[in-house]
Amino acid sequence: MKITLVIFAVIVVAAVCGTVGWRLLANRPSQATIPLTAKPQGKVAIVYYSQSQVQNTATLARWIQKHAGGDLIALELVTPYPEPYPATLKAVERDLNEGRLPKLKTIPRLEGYDVVFLGSPIWYGSYAPPLETFLRANALAGKTVAPFCTHGGSGEGRFVADLRKACPQARMLERLSLRGSNQIERRLKRGLSLRHTEDDVVNWLNRLFAGPQND
């Protein structure tokens, strides 16, 4: 009886602490606290695809734009993937197996841009097919490319290796890979700022663009 009571008390305390901690984390400010010391030179575009309700990759793209400047360009599909999540998984898997690429409403034209931040969620261990559609039309030859991605816990997988293959003539910088949300977190509408803040972006930009630019 005593042991049952102790176990019950431990469960209650753990549940309360977990809920409070989760709420504190979810509500903490995501603004940067460290100074930006380096920025890209030239004309900057931030091209990205983001799919889920919590829009992790879009959030990261906006953080990048806030600190690096440039034009924010979202890739949009003619026919959006079906929702909810299991249906998206199935549709993407089928497309990948059958070698089918989604059509984009418009293919952004990037002549005149020098630096392209290129972002995607990680899907089945690599970048999402909408990015592939974009890259088939524009392999970013001669551009400086800064890749970024969000994932649900598996890490970036083949993201950078596949991008290098898709844009062999681009100058590929170090990537930023952040954990976005897993399935449960997405359901609870918990996104990127659960674990990350703009400091992650500022640190990355400071590393990428420090020193004589584009050496």
Ligand SMILES: Cc1cc2nc3c(=O)[nH]c(=O)nc-3n(C[C@H](O)[C@H](O)[C@H](O)COP(=O)(O)O)c2cc1C
């Ligand atoms: C079709 C599909 C495949 C996914 N594959 C992976 C994966 O291989 N590894 C992983 O960690 N997360 C995977 N995820 C989760 C997303 O990468 C993660 O939730 C991401 O932050 C979502 O970004 P978004 O909000 O910009 O769409 C997958 C999600 C979908 C819809």
